[in-house]
Amino acid sequence: MRWVDFKDSVKRFWSDYKHQKSGMLGLIFLILLVGLAIAAPFITSPDVPEKWQTGVAWITNPKNAPPSWENYFIKETKATQVEYTIQNMHVEKAVNGTYNVYTLSMTYDMRYDVPPADIVITGLVSNASNPRQNPVVKVDLIRPPEPGVKENALTLLSQIQLPSNGSIQVGPLDQTRSHLLYWLYLNGIIKIPNVPPQMITPETINMFIMGNTTLYQLVAAMDPMRVMFGRITDDNGNPLPVESVISKPQSFKGTYKLVLTITAPKEVALDFTNFKVAFVGRTYGLLGTDQFGRPIALGILWGIRVALAIGIAVAVSSVLIGILIGVTSAYLGGWADEAIQRFTEFMMTLPVLPMLILLSLYFGGRINLKELVFFLVLFGWMGTSKVARSMALQIKEQTYVEAARALGASTGRIVFKHIVPQLLPYAFASIALSVPGAILNEAGLSFLGLTAQNLITWGQMLNAANQNAATINGYWWQVIPPGLAISFVGLIFVLIGVSLDTVLNPKLKRA
Amino acid sequence: MGMSFGKYVAYRLVNAVIILFLAVLLMSALFTKLATIQLEAQVQDTVVQEARAYAQQHGIAPTQEWLDERTAYWRHYYHLDEPYWKRTWEYTIQTFTFQWGQSIQPVFGTHDVVEQIKTALLRTILLFTTAEIIVILVGLGLGVKSAQKPGSLLDRTISILAMVTTSLPMWWLGMLMILLFVVYLGWLPITLYSQTAVTGWSNILKKMSLPVLTIVINLFGGWAWTTRNIMIGTMQEDFIMVARAKGVPERKVIYGHALKASAPPIITMIIFGLIGSLGGAIITEIVFNWPGMGRLYWNALTLNEVRTMMALNYMFAVITVLSMVLADILYAYLDPRIRIGAAARS
Numbered sequence: 001m002r003w004v005d006f007k008d009s010v011k012r013f014w015s016d017y018k019h020q021k022s023g024m025l026g027l028i029f030l031i032l033l034v035g036l037a038i039a040a041p042f043i044t045s046p047d048v049p050e051k052w053q054t055g056v057a058w059i060t061n062p063k064n065a066p067p068s069w070e071n072y073f074i075k076e077t078k079a080t081q082v083e084y085t086i087q088n089m090h091v092e093k094a095v096n097g098t099y100n101v102y103t104l105s106m107t108y109d110m111r112y113d114v115p116p117a118d119i120v121i122t123g124l125v126s127n128a129s130n131p132r133q134n135p136v137v138k139v140d141l142i143r144p145p146e147p148g149v150k151e152n153a154l155t156l157l158s159q160i161q162l163p164s165n166g167s168i169q170v171g172p173l174d175q176t177r178s179h180l181l182y183w184l185y186l187n188g189i190i191k192i193p194n195v196p197p198q199m200i201t202p203e204t205i206n207m208f209i210m211g212n213t214t215l216y217q218l219v220a221a222m223d224p225m226r227v228m229f230g231r232i233t234d235d236n237g238n239p240l241p242v243e244s245v246i247s248k249p250q251s252f253k254g255t256y257k258l259v260l261t262i263t264a265p266k267e268v269a270l271d272f273t274n275f276k277v278a279f280v281g282r283t284y285g286l287l288g289t290d291q292f293g294r295p296i297a298l299g300i301l302w303g304i305r306v307a308l309a310i311g312i313a314v315a316v317s318s319v320l321i322g323i324l325i326g327v328t329s330a331y332l333g334g335w336a337d338e339a340i341q342r343f344t345e346f347m348m349t350l351p352v353l354p355m356l357i358l359l360s361l362y363f364g365g366r367i368n369l370k371e372l373v374f375f376l377v378l379f380g381w382m383g384t385s386k387v388a389r390s391m392a393l394q395i396k397e398q399t400y401v402e403a404a405r406a407l408g409a410s411t412g413r414i415v416f417k418h419i420v421p422q423l424l425p426y427a428f429a430s431i432a433l434s435v436p437g438a439i440l441n442e443a444g445l446s447f448l449g450l451t452a453q454n455l456i457t458w459g460q461m462l463n464a465a466n467q468n469a470a471t472i473n474g475y476w477w478q479v480i481p482p483g484l485a486i487s488f489v490g491l492i493f494v495l496i497g498v499s500l501d502t503v504l505n506p507k508l509k510r511a
Numbered sequence: 512m513g514m515s516f517g518k519y520v521a522y523r524l525v526n527a528v529i530i531l532f533l534a535v536l537l538m539s540a541l542f543t544k545l546a547t548i549q550l551e552a553q554v555q556d557t558v559v560q561e562a563r564a565y566a567q568q569h570g571i572a573p574t575q576e577w578l579d580e581r582t583a584y585w586r587h588y589y590h591l592d593e594p595y596w597k598r599t600w601e602y603t604i605q606t607f608t609f610q611w612g613q614s615i616q617p618v619f620g621t622h623d624v625v626e627q628i629k630t631a632l633l634r635t636i637l638l639f640t641t642a643e644i645i646v647i648l649v650g651l652g653l654g655v656k657s658a659q660k661p662g663s664l665l666d667r668t669i670s671i672l673a674m675v676t677t678s679l680p681m682w683w684l685g686m687l688m689i690l691l692f693v694v695y696l697g698w699l700p701i702t703l704y705s706q707t708a709v710t711g712w713s714n715i716l717k718k719m720s721l722p723v724l725t726i727v728i729n730l731f732g733g734w735a736w737t738t739r740n741i742m743i744g745t746m747q748e749d750f751i752m753v754a755r756a757k758g759v760p761e762r763k764v765i766y767g768h769a770l771k772a773s774a775p776p777i778i779t780m781i782i783f784g785l786i787g788s789l790g791g792a793i794i795t796e797i798v799f800n801w802p803g804m805g806r807l808y809w810n811a812l813t814l815n816e817v818r819t820m821m822a823l824n825y826m827f828a829v830i831t832v833l834s835m836v837l838a839d840i841l842y843a844y845l846d847p848r849i850r851i852g853a854a855a856r857s
Contacts, residue, residue: 022674342530345835349534351827353793354808358541358824361812436678443680444794448809462683466798471689472701479690483683490678498674 016503023499026492033489037304048302052294053453059167060120060278061293064468067477068283078114081281086272095266102262102270108279111253115229116279119258122167123274126264134161135264139170141228144254148237154183154228158202162262171225178202180224181209188239189232190215218246229256288477290461291468296477300485302456307439307489310369314376314438315431321377322384323427327419329385330392331411341389344382352379353444360450368452372445376438384430388423395422425504432497436490443486458482520840527836532607534828538821539603543595546817554585602821611822616814619807624822627807632789632826635803638719639788642726647781649727650734657735658742659765666739673736681729682794688721689798707800722799738777745773775845779838786834790827
């Protein structure tokens with residue numbers, strides 16, 4: 001085929017294909033997906049695949065949090081994720097003897113019915129040579145003024161060590177709890193009769209509470225975050241009963257101020273570049289998070305790469321190999337044909353998924369991307385080869401092939417020059433139509449936990465969801481998006497494949 | 512010169528048995544390797560236990576010769592002293608002749624592999640074959656209907672549905688069903704799907720309802736679409752035009768002439784569908800906690816029960832070969848032109 005002919009046939013094909021509405025829709029979405037797959041490292045960050053499997057990277061994220069937009073559909077609005085970096089904080093540095101004292105403050109607009117799930121402080125790098133030199137953090141929360149409340153400011157942590165690259169989860173700490181209870185005591189919500197006030201401190205208050213069974217049970221079930229962002233007095237400034245403050249806290253909306261005081265010896269250098277304070281949301285981002293706090297949306301975005309890579313690699317290889325085997329079989333005929341056909345049938349007999357499971361066990365339990373593509377091709381070429389053979393049998397009998405043979409053309413020349421080009425249209429449609437199958441197989445294997453863990457795939461996300469009993473717990477955001485993504489990519493290729501089939505194979509009926 | 516029908520059937524059957532045997536041979540080779548690792552570990556464990564018992568009884572640790580002797584005894588017991596290929600061959604013959612033996616741990620309440628597969632197969636038939644029959648009935652009906660008026664609303668809807676549903680993973684659809692009907696609507700109790708065993712017919716029927724619905728939604732579109740394409744292909748043939756020209760009523764043209772002529776590929780599809788349903792679906796059965804063939808495979812896999820897995824793989828291969836052969840034979844019976852091709856080749 002000469003270059004002009006090629007250009008001409010491409011032009012003719014395109015003018016036909018343009019009129020296939022569904023095909024064009026599929027093509028547009030495919031281009032969009034390829035764009036997203038390429039852009040993923042730039043939109044997010046290139047180290048996402050590395051971080052994906054390790055829990056530490058997601059410590060500031062809420063676990064099993066629904067998407068933020070759920071707030072528009074429910075009566076009770078839930079706090080969304082808010083993160084502060086050093087740029088969003090007000091920083092003051094002072095010197096106290098041989099210590100540097102940094103005061104970092106930030107304002108937080110609390111306008112939700114359900115306050116944040118936690119406050120996490122992380123990402124401070126320091127070069128302390130021994131644990132005693134580690135920076136020490138004090139955390140204060142300044143609440144908006146509330147009628148009848150004397151103490152607006154509330155210390156959450158009086159002092160806690162923060163090792164280099166360590167993290168502090170404020171909510172669950174015992175220290176936070178004690179300080180919170182002490183603050184409730186100061187404001188007259190918790191009453192401890194018959195004990196002189198000077199005996200009650202944040203350190204001792206737990207002991208006194210333990211003596212009162214009802215109060216102790218209340219406190220044991222307390223969510224400290226809801227209490228520190230909750231109302232403690234009514235509109236007239238009268239203290240609310242302790243039961244309602246602790247077990248049914250009503251959120252207290254307004255502007256809060258969080259102040260961190262970090263004290264470190266002068267010789268210890270602090271690097272705040274990656275320093276982060278997160279008001280952990282009860283909802284998160286576009287698609288929520290899974291049980292490890294990994295954002296679902298991030299997984300969906302990165303999953304496009306593996307899905308496309310596997311789908312296209314498997315489809316192209318298995319169709320090309322299938323066509324080559326089918327055409328060779330048809331062209332050779334006789335015993336060779338018979339042998340190839342029996343081998344094809346033999347391969348068709350092997351059950352695909354059970355064999356894939358078996359082979360992945362054989363290869364040490366989890367198979368990587370290359371092995372996966374290899375196996376999917378190994379079990380994926382037979383259908384194409386059967387069709388290609390029957391089509392080649394028809395073409396072989398046509399006069400121009402006979403003419404070529406009479407002129408002394410070699411087997412290779414006849415196969416590649418005269419038979420294979422005739423099959424190319426079928427090949428293109430067939431490639432597009434076999435992509436969904438490959439993606440479904442990958443998803444199935446990943447769902448069973450048999451693919452390598454250095455990949456981010458939709459199947460593995462569904463596997464995580466299944467381990468988390470996401471369906472039974474009603475975590476729909478962990479179940480629906482990955483499956484929808486798999487189906488969507490499948491649908492795109494079906495649309496393209498069916499349109500290609502209509503345009504390219506108007507006559508050649510599959511026998 | 513056509514081959515006689517009897518001869519053709521015999522030819523296909525012999526062919527199928529040979530292919531099946533080769534498939535079992537390959538799988539045996541893989542499984543024998545897996546079983547070797549497992550059995551070697553078991554021999555080690557047994558000998559260590561025996562050594563401990565010996566030490567308790569005699570007050571001294573056994574000699575190295577004693578240990579070697581016991582190891583050799585157990586290795587012989589499990590045929591590990593025989594060469595790999597000999598064991599593969601014996602395993603092939605055993606599997607092929609349904610002598611599947613015992614599993615080490617009980618699966619589905621029994622050690623007997625034949626029993627395990629019987630139980631699982633019955634449950635899979637109950638679920639998947641029932642669903643497949645519904646799929647076939649719905650799919651054929653809708654396919655024929657939409658072939659009558661190509662381009663109609665029904666026809667276009669079915670084409671779109673077919674494309675969409677074939678891209679859905681069946682097991683994911685199952686998860687959605689549980690999410691919708693069990694968790695959000697609460698029409699069915701969670702315990703139906705959070706545990707495998709249910710008792711009583713009404714509970715079994717209830718448990719079946721969601722998976723059957725899932726399978727039907729997942730597969731009927733594809734069926735309808737294929738039927739439609741086959742029917743439309745037939746409707747363009749000359750004899751239909753002749754029938755119409757003769758004034759045969761349209762209903763009779765469709766259900767009498769066209770459907771009859773489209774029968775061979777449709778019957779092939781039915782056979783593939785029905786026999787294929789015997790294999791169940793591993794992941795769908797896991798999602799619904801349905802104790803069928805697929806679930807048995809997964810249980811055997813997690814328990815590392817090589818014998819059960821091998822027997823199941825054999826069954827899956829039998830199912831595929833059976834449907835291929837039956838389809839071929841029926842096709843040849845219904846459409847005698849096929850046999851000429853086969854005769855010309857052999």
